[in-house]
Amino acid sequence: xxxxxxxxxxxxxxxxxxxxxxxxxxxxxxxxxxxxxxxxxxxxxxxxxxxxxxxxxxxxxxxxxxxxxxxxxxxxxxxxxxxxxxxxxxxxxxxxxxxxxxxxxxxxxxxxxxxxxxxxxxxxxxxxxxxxxxxxxxxxxxxxxxxxxxxxxxxxxxxxxxxxxxxxxxxxxxxxxxxxxxxxxxxxxxxxxxxxxxxxxxxxxxxxxxxxxxxxxxxxxxxxxxxxxxxxxxxxxxxxxxxxxxxxxxxxxxxxxxxxxxxxxxxxxxxxxxxxxxxxxxxxxxxxxxxxxxxxxxxxxxxxxxxxxxxxxxxxxxxxxxxxxxxxxxxxxxxxxxxxxxxxxxxxxx
Amino acid sequence: xxxxxxxxxxxxxxxxxxxxxxxxxxxxxxxxxxxxxxxxxxxxxxxxxxxxxxxxxxxxxxxxxxxxxxxxxxxxxxxxxxxxxxxxxxxxxxxxxxxxxxxxxxxxxxxxxxxxxxxxxxxxxxxxxxxxxxxxxxxxxxxxxxxxxxxxxxxxxxxxxxxxxxxxxxxxxxxxxxxxxxxxxxxxxxxxxxxxxxxxxxxxxxxxxxxxxxxxxxxxxxxxxxxxxxxxxxxxxxxxxxxxxxxxxxxxxxxxxxxxxxxxxxxxxxxxxxxxxxxxxxxxxxxxxxxxxxxxxxxxxxxxxxxxxxxxxxxxxxxxxxxxxxxxxxxxxxxxxxxxxxxxxxxxxxxxxxxxxxxxxxxxxxxxxxxxxxxxxxxxxxxxxx
Numbered sequence: 001x002x003x004x005x006x007x008x009x010x011x012x013x014x015x016x017x018x019x020x021x022x023x024x025x026x027x028x029x030x031x032x033x034x035x036x037x038x039x040x041x042x043x044x045x046x047x048x049x050x051x052x053x054x055x056x057x058x059x060x061x062x063x064x065x066x067x068x069x070x071x072x073x074x075x076x077x078x079x080x081x082x083x084x085x086x087x088x089x090x091x092x093x094x095x096x097x098x099x100x101x102x103x104x105x106x107x108x109x110x111x112x113x114x115x116x117x118x119x120x121x122x123x124x125x126x127x128x129x130x131x132x133x134x135x136x137x138x139x140x141x142x143x144x145x146x147x148x149x150x151x152x153x154x155x156x157x158x159x160x161x162x163x164x165x166x167x168x169x170x171x172x173x174x175x176x177x178x179x180x181x182x183x184x185x186x187x188x189x190x191x192x193x194x195x196x197x198x199x200x201x202x203x204x205x206x207x208x209x210x211x212x213x214x215x216x217x218x219x220x221x222x223x224x225x226x227x228x229x230x231x232x233x234x235x236x237x238x239x240x241x242x243x244x245x246x247x248x249x250x251x252x253x254x255x256x257x258x259x260x261x262x263x264x265x266x267x268x269x270x271x272x273x274x275x276x277x278x279x280x281x282x283x284x285x286x287x288x289x290x291x292x293x294x295x296x297x298x299x300x301x302x303x304x305x306x307x308x309x310x311x312x313x314x315x316x317x318x319x320x321x322x323x324x325x326x327x328x329x330x331x332x333x334x335x336x337x338x339x340x341x342x343x344x345x346x347x348x349x350x
Numbered sequence: 351x352x353x354x355x356x357x358x359x360x361x362x363x364x365x366x367x368x369x370x371x372x373x374x375x376x377x378x379x380x381x382x383x384x385x386x387x388x389x390x391x392x393x394x395x396x397x398x399x400x401x402x403x404x405x406x407x408x409x410x411x412x413x414x415x416x417x418x419x420x421x422x423x424x425x426x427x428x429x430x431x432x433x434x435x436x437x438x439x440x441x442x443x444x445x446x447x448x449x450x451x452x453x454x455x456x457x458x459x460x461x462x463x464x465x466x467x468x469x470x471x472x473x474x475x476x477x478x479x480x481x482x483x484x485x486x487x488x489x490x491x492x493x494x495x496x497x498x499x500x501x502x503x504x505x506x507x508x509x510x511x512x513x514x515x516x517x518x519x520x521x522x523x524x525x526x527x528x529x530x531x532x533x534x535x536x537x538x539x540x541x542x543x544x545x546x547x548x549x550x551x552x553x554x555x556x557x558x559x560x561x562x563x564x565x566x567x568x569x570x571x572x573x574x575x576x577x578x579x580x581x582x583x584x585x586x587x588x589x590x591x592x593x594x595x596x597x598x599x600x601x602x603x604x605x606x607x608x609x610x611x612x613x614x615x616x617x618x619x620x621x622x623x624x625x626x627x628x629x630x631x632x633x634x635x636x637x638x639x640x641x642x643x644x645x646x647x648x649x650x651x652x653x654x655x656x657x658x659x660x661x662x663x664x665x666x667x668x669x670x671x672x673x674x675x676x677x678x679x680x681x682x683x684x685x686x687x688x689x690x691x692x693x694x695x696x697x698x699x700x701x702x703x704x705x706x707x708x709x710x711x712x713x714x715x716x717x718x719x720x721x722x723x724x725x726x727x728x729x730x731x732x733x734x735x736x
Contacts, residue, residue: 212354219353219733239730246355246729247670250663254357254649255642261359271641278638324631327638331621331630334637339619343436343611346641347370 009050009061013069016041017076023305029079030169034135039080039103048085052099058089067205067260074209077308079170081105081132083202088140090198095151095188102137105130107175109320111196115177117145117152117185123177131319133161133173141177142188142195149191152182167318168311197273199320201259204276207284207316208256210309211249214291217306218242221295238294245290252283258349272349274330281323284313353733355663359645360652366426373433376406386440389612389700395519397477400444403434404474409448413456418469428651432604432644438612442516447471449603451478451524455545458584458592463545467522481511481525481546481570488513489724491526492538492590496572498527504579505529505544507552507572515718517555517568520548530587538590543583550575562710601720602650602664607643607671609715610678610708614640616701617682632685636678643671662732669725676715679708 020038029035042048050066052058066086073082081103088104107127108115115125123143133139133156141152160176190198219242222233232238259276262269288310292299299306317323337345362370381388385399403409411427413419431449434441452471455464470476487493496509507527517523523546530540548555552575557565584592614636621629646667653660682705716722730736 212352215353219735222735233735236727239733239735240723240726242733242735243669243726243729246353246733247666250355250357250666251642251646251670253354254359254645255638257359258642258645274634275638275641278635279642282635282638323635327634328627328631330634330637331625331632332634334618334633335621335623335625335630338623339615342615342618342637346637346644347432 007065007068009047009065010068010072012045013042013047013072016045016047017072017078021076021078023308026077026079026305026308027302035080038078042080042082043101048082048103049089049099051086052089052093056093056096056098057101058093058099063260063264067201067257067263070202070205071209071212071256074206074312075213075309077168077210077213077305077312081135083206084131084136087195087199087202088138091140091142091151091188091190091195092153094190095186097151097153097184097186100138100153103132103135104138104140105132105136106140106142106195106199107133107177108142108192109196109199111193111321111325113192115141115143115152117143117150117182121181121185123152123154123180123182125177127175127177129164129166129172129319130175131166132171133159133175134163134171138183139175141182142190142192143182143185145185145187149188150185151188151190153184154180154182166315168308168315170312170315193270194268196320197268197270198263200273200277200326201256201263201268203316203320204252204256204259204273204280207280207313208249208253210313210316211252211280211283211287213309214287214306214313215242215245215249217309218245218291218294221299225296232294241290241293245287245294248283248287248290252280252287255279262349269349271330271333271345274326274333277321277326278323278330281317281326284317288313355666355732357646357649357663358652360425360648362425362429362648363423366423366429369426370429370433373408373430377433377437377439380439381437386438388438389703394438394440395442395516396440397443397474399440400474400477402474403441403444404472409444409474410452410468410472413452413468413472417456417464418472420472424651424655425648428604428648432608435604435608436611443477443519444471444474445605446480446516447476447478447522450480451522454524454543454583454592458543459545460580460582462580463583467545476522477516477520479514479517479520479523479548481514481517481523481527483513484510485512489721491593492532492541494526494528494541496525496527498529498542498544498577500529501576504581505577507544507546507575507577509572511570511572513558513567514555514570515567517548517570518557518565522546523548523570524583526589526593536590540587541589542586543589543592544577545581545583546575546577547581550577552576560714562707601668601725602647602660604644604647606668606719607640607647607675609711610675611640612704613679613682613701613708616704617685620686620701629685632681636681639674643667643674647671662729665720665725665728665732668720669722669729672715672722676712679705679712683709 025035046059049058050061054060084105088106089099092099107130136156139154143150143152158180162174164172166172225232255276258272262272407420408430410419411422498505498507525544525546529542533539552573554571556569558567650660
């Protein structure tokens with residue numbers, strides 16, 4: 001229950017966001033103003049390339065460090081493609097492609113997304129709702145080449161991008177790759193479902209961070225806001241709602257950490273990702289609703305920063321597979337193993 | 351300032367993983383021998399089974415060897431408990447003593463009592479009950495009025511305890527008794543914990559049948575029942591200081607989220623290998639909750655192992671866990687394929703039995719061992735709201 005950790009990378013990220021990611025930065029970004037200073041500071045610290053080994057131009061830190069940074073980024077609703085750059089760095093690294101500087105993103109982000117790389121070396125296909133495509137210098141594309149996956153590094157300047165926005169006011173653009181020649185292509189042992197799973201683990205972590213934030217905001221607001229002659233924190237109904245919120249935050253956090261651990265394994269354990277995205281997605285909905293209820297009308301204004309986290313929660317829970325998608329997948333995994341395999345399945349991770 | 355509670359992941363040590371295999375093998379043998387059925391039917395209380403578990407060294411696992419314990423870790427203990435519960439093994443004759451009463455005696459009991467009682471608990475020979483609630487003292491534990499009055503060589507007890515699970519089958523009770531009136535400054539003052547031999551003259555146990563038709567709880571009446579001085583546990587009038595860590599043990603264990611697990615197992619059996627989308631999604635959602643709760647519960651075991659007293663974290667797990675296990679039968683009921691649509695080989699009886707059991711016991715889950723409202727109050731205090 002305190003701010004400092006024993007992790008220097010997390011402390012660095014926290015300092016940068018405290019200094020350069022204020023509520024106004026987030027609002028400005030929604031208007032289309034790129035937070036130059038924030039991104040520059042992140043890049044100077046090496047954080048966006050946390051998962052890239054030194055020989056490919058990165059910081060070479062652990063998966064755990066990267067996910068811990070994402071938790072912090074989620075807390076601050078950072079309006080830059082830090083998560084996407086991390087995922088792109090991971091994908092490119094898996095293919096052995098050196099990672100360029102500048103903001104990156106990945107495509108396609110949907111399980112049924114399909115970009116193909118033809119014999120002539122050009123790409124075909126459209127990717128929907130690519131996060132921060134318009135801000136990215138490059139896009140790491142997971143393409144199909146003769147039925148095998150290949151990672152392709154594409155300069156964003158060459159692309160036709162139609163702008164769209166998420167519930168949180170963040171760029172989620174449709175991108176056409178038709179006829180575009182990538183800068184680099186390498187085959188990669190990551191398939192589309194693994195990319196989506198990795199993205200889901202990342203979103204789960206961001207959700208956990210945003211939930212921590214709204215818990216802090218809600219508790220503080222309840223302690224400060226006086227009605228009927230006392231802080232509303234003194235009312236049992238409010239206390240119990242906040243207790244439920246704290247439980248949801250704790251559950252999301254535990255599930256997200258398990259998914260992060262699963263990503264560090266040689267083979268990503270899909271079950272842990274599924275569990276995390278379902279649990280975090282549910283917590284996002286329940287948690288945001290309670291945070292708004294506690295904040296009353298004030299929290300429903302644009303001026304109050306609560307929506308920075310809650311709108312991102314509603315956006316992130318949909319991406320890389322929502323609760324329904326992952327729950328069904330998890331249910332099928334369970335069914336395959338049968339009733340007597342359920343308990344061994346639950347206890348398999350530890 | 352961050353208000354979030356931390357549940358750091360726990361990696362089980364290799365010894366615990368080995369132990370899990372041993373426990374599973376033991377349970378399989380016992381099921382094959384007919385000692386109990388994982389599908390219910392034989393009841394959950396068996397002194398014979400408890401003695402076998404004791405012989406295996408799986409009771410009092412974390413206690414010092416000199417008191418009959420085994421000096422193993424909380425994580426190893428956790429594995430044993432969750433395997434027993436998942437298999438619906440009949441652990442009731444020893445579980446309360448292992449989880450709560452033993453640790454309290456170990457921490458606050460007098461040396462003579464520790465030497466006498468703890469090894470017997472560890473052998474699986476003693477059943478304990480907990481004398482907390484009274485007719486006018488439920489959630490408000492510190493309102494207890496059953497009196498212990500000092501007499502020559504001990505105490506005379508008068509009053510009534512109620513909702514006492516297993517009192518009718520117990521050898522001992524750990525009772526919370528009033529030894530002084532509360533003070534103006536501290537209304538929790540004046541209560542004392544005692545070890546009570548249930549065979550003591552002056553103690554009468556009367557059954558209270560619950561809505562499932564079973565005899566679990568009781569009313570226990572004390573009429574000048576004598577408790578020797580050696581049975582005093584901890585400091586006179588100061589029980590309120592002792593009760594807190596007991597609850598951390600009590601509130602986060604697997605028994606706080608696994609009670610209705612069998613109806614989910616049977617739903618999966620009903621579903622077959624290729625369930626439709628809706629059923630798969632429904633199963634997946636519950637499994638996601640269950641798996642997360644288990645991680646959190648295991649994390650609390652890790653905190654206990656690290657010597658912490660995670661009171662609030664335990665309350666969080668119990669609140670989430672009991673709400674989950676309570677809601678589960680209702681979810682399962684609506685997901686179950688309607689009769690007539692089930693596969694010919696599925697066992698409808700098991701499913702019906704499991705669902706029926708879960709539905710009937712559901713109301714108690716958010717009441718026993720601290721109500722949902724009490725737990726949320728504890729969490730709110732942990733958040734600094736009260």
